[in-house]
Amino acid sequence: MLRTLSLFTVSLFLLIMLMSAFVIIPKVNQMFESQHHEDLQVELALEAALFNNFVESQRTIIEDLATYPSLTSAVMLSDASNRTIQELLDNVIIGGEKGRLVLQDIAGNVLMQTGKNLQADYVTDNQWIEPLLSGVKPYHFQLLSQEGQRLTFKMSVPVLYNSYVEGLLSSEMTVSLADVFVIKSFNNNVAFKLVQDNLVIDTGTKHIKTFRENSMQLPGPNLTFIFITDDALIIDSKRSLQNTILSVLFFSFVLSFLVFVVLGYQGLLQAQHTNSIRFSFWKTYALPILVGVIGVSASISAYMMTLNLEKTTIEKALTVESQQKINAIRASIDKNLQSLDAVKAFYSASASVSRQEFKTFTAPLLANHDNIQALEWIPNISHSQREYYQQQAKLDGISHFAIKEKSANGSLIVAKMRDNYFPVYYVEPMTGNEKSVGFDLASNSRRLAALMDAEKHNRKVATAKINLVQEQGSQSGILVFNPIFSDDVTSDMTEQAQHLRGFVLMVLRVGDLIASTSMSGAGQLSLYIEDVSDADSPEVIYGNSPVNNAFSRAEILTVAGRNWRISTYSEINDESIVWSAWLILIGGMILSGIISLGMVHLIRRREIVEQLVNIRTSELTASEEEYRAVVENAVDGLITIDEQGRIEKFNASAQKMFGYADTEVIGSNIKMLMPEPYHGEHDGYLKNYHDTSVKKIIGIGRYVEGKHKDGRVFPIELSISEMLFANSKKFSGIVRDISKRIALEKEREKFIDELTDSNEELERFAYVCSHDLQEPLRMIRSFSEKLQEHIADDLKNDAKGQKYFNFVTDGASRAQTLITDILAYSSISSDTQILERVNIESLINVIRTNMLANQEVNKGKITFEPLPELQGNKTQLLQLFQNLINNGMKYQKPEQIPHVHISAEDAGEHWTFIVKDNGIGMEERHFKKIFEVFQRLHRRSQFAGTGVGLSICKKVVERHGGTIWVNSKKGFGSTFYIKLLKPTPIKEN
Amino acid sequence: MTENVRLAEILLVEDNEGDIELTREAFEEAKFRNKLHIAEDGDIALDYLFKRNGYENAVTPDIILLDLNLPSTDGREVLEIIKAEPMLKRIPVIVLTSSQADKDIVESYDLHANCYIVKPVNAMKFMGVVRSVENFWVDIVCLPSVNN
The missing domain is CATH 3.30.565.10 (Histidine kinase-like ATPase, C-terminal domain)
Incomplete structure (x- = not known):
């Protein structure tokens, strides 16, 4: 019984193992796989969105350019000789280098082009033009080539006038793949491919061990975006999960097998000491406790694993969200900075830009970039020019224009006299920015630092966090200076200052900037941005620093020479996600408890049953031994044969009776113990019985003859009974040697005969005697009487003589009576x-x-x-x-x-x-x-x-x-x- | 005769009148002065010996002549009772019977009979045997004192 239970346990574990191997593991794999797939889809979507953002930002650059009114008019007139436009295009800087641009009219004729090495075919390839002309597509994005880690593509947008397409502006741009896909921000196990019209651009896939490609059709850029991930990791995790499951199961199996062996051995011991075993603590509880411990451990492990898995999942989701947010911010800033480049290009193309021209040029840009607070023109004004500029401004309609600075108490006052002034001269839009007009940016140290840095390195430079002059709320502001020099910039720094015309400036309110990124509001993560350009004293630009970090992820973003650390964080631990882990833990523990208790119950029951069985078995054994003793010591011979007549049992008496040892006869045919004619007829009897079931001897005793080993034939009394088993029949015969009995019977009969003879003789004798004795007695009696008479006289005085006579006659008379009586007595039996x-x-x-x-x-x-x-x-x-x-x-x-x-x-x-x-x-x-x-x-x-x-x-x-x-x-x-x-x-x- | 010669008391247990007569005559002819008491069956013999039922004044005999075949309580029973009784067991019991059966002889001696004599069929021999018995058991044999 115990072994059965152990066997059951082992089988159960084995079953679970097999089930795990064939069902659970594939299922887990599948779940894992689908989860992974879902994750990948999310990531793919994210990456695709980021790529779209990139395309959009590139498009914005060209569109910004395409909205320039002179450009529009030049296109409308198919004026290929417009110098201004040509100069403008020549000075456009895209991605830090001169833009390669192509301006076409609606017929596809190339009006103007800048830069060298244009890769696309603009003259003969007109297929892409039609959708743009008809307004089906707002832009055309075309991959051109890949050179190492650099990608060249063409971006074409329509040139519109009053929503009518008047021409086409295209730009060929070469960017670093790293900028396009922001690979470094993710992890190293991914790669990207872009496929458009048999042209494949990829980011390099050497580091990928096991490819998994998830693709997405991007309708905007009209290409296939392929996101490649390395499955090696997931395969590793899958394998480790499988290994964990299998090793736990294998461990359990080994453990249960050991338990089985131990219990089985105990069971054997138990079989030997049947009655000595009572309920023992370990025997009863060891297995359930073991199972309970295993169950609880398994539950805890499962809980931990689930918790871990859940946490990883959540973390991953949050990471994705964080990446999305940060990337959105990056894209937004990049886009704005590009527009500042467009303004710079505009200035570079013109010797002078009027207030009206500035307004006209920046209007579409501002419309496209609603998160730009303002675009400004900051001219470099020497003290001698101060009056001229003030006058000029008044002419432009700014009646109260004055160069101002901030006083110690924060109010704006007229700037003190300096060598150079950098006042806000043009501001677009004016609304909301009126206060800043005339403010001398050089009067403020932070603004001055950025300004000087920008001039010094001829590049865009952002300020540290400042409070905007026009700020009504509490947002942080930054200014980005982009220096404009009058001549081609040389590397000679000393000369640059001489030719500094001024700065185009972009004013950003950080709050507006963040708010405009589409994903900023959604999700669980909060944003926290610091300016960490000076690592020792970081400045908060946006948001509040997290109180605790349930989740936190940060990236450093370079914004026009300043380093911003963008942190995304979540302060709340989402406990709801852990319920499944708790469920597993509690459920597993309850299940273990139930199983353990059930086992205790079963084992106790089994022990009771087992002990009962032991008692019954010992009783049965005792009775069997008793039975065997009875059989073996029986005076009668006991022989059992099977259906074919083969001897199966031959007890001691039978051995003694027939002279054979049991080993000599067992297996032999019973015939060997029979003399003729029984010997020859026995097979026939058996066969006859099998065929007809007519019993001749079975159930009845019979006198037959047996044959001793020495050949002697002796009489036996044989009674046969039939034993029916499930599928066989046996016959058992009780054999009694009746040689002695028969001899005794014969003797008895002889004695009886003799006795009868002698009795009859005796009776005859008595009868004869009685008759024959009567005669002499009569003689004695009669003659003694006669004699008495005869000597009567002599006896008269002889009393003694008389007495003697009396004795004689009396004796004779008695003898006669006696004889009569004997005769009567004997005649009773002799009478018929x-x-x-x-x-x-x-x-x-x-x-x-x-x-x-x-x-x-x-x-x-x-x-x-x-x-x-x-x-x-x-x-x-x-x-x-x-x-x-x-x-x-x-x-x-x-x-x-x-x-x-x-x-x-x-x-x-x-x-x-x-x-x-x-x-x-x-x-x-x-x-x-x-x-x-x-x-x-x-x-x-x-x-x-x-x-x-x-x-x-x-x-x-x-x-x-x-x-x-x-x-x-x-x-x-x-x-x-x-x-x-x-x-x-x-x-x- | 002499004062020191004590008269022996003999109890004859016998139902056959003929044998009683012969025994008495044998005693008379021998002119013995021994006294012969007759008990005609076993019951009377026991009454006599135990001095009851009218035999309260009976004299304890020195010798008992006992027939085996007696009506009612037979000789064997009488013998057994005598030999089982401490007061009587020392009295010599001479079995005098017509039975020659070995069985009776053995049984009698087993019951501590002092001797076993078969009655001769001849009257003269019978009387001779009686005299011999008397002679031997009274004159020759040393008997315990009655008072003991």
């Missing part, structure tokens, strides 16, 4: 049995008549109640009753009148005759003696007699199959009881 119906009443009447006639002196009474008839020898029955009645009359007290009363009682199959007298009675010790031959209770002088009468009665009764006994008390008469069979009913015939 004459069975007849005897009327006892008439019998007694005869006796009474005779008696009264013969014994007149002794006048007795004989009475009787109605008496039944008997069946028997009439003479003998007469003798019986006569003797009893005689005795009743004889053994009497002298003065008493004898009375014998005869009655009968019904005793079932018998009649009991009761002969009761009123005589002298007798002591109890004589009740048996009186029925013996020649036994007397009285002296002859008291009562004459031979002691034969009652013997005759007894013999008669016994000859009739009855019994006789007496009951008496001395002095109070005797009662004789005669019990005889009732006569058989008379047959009517």
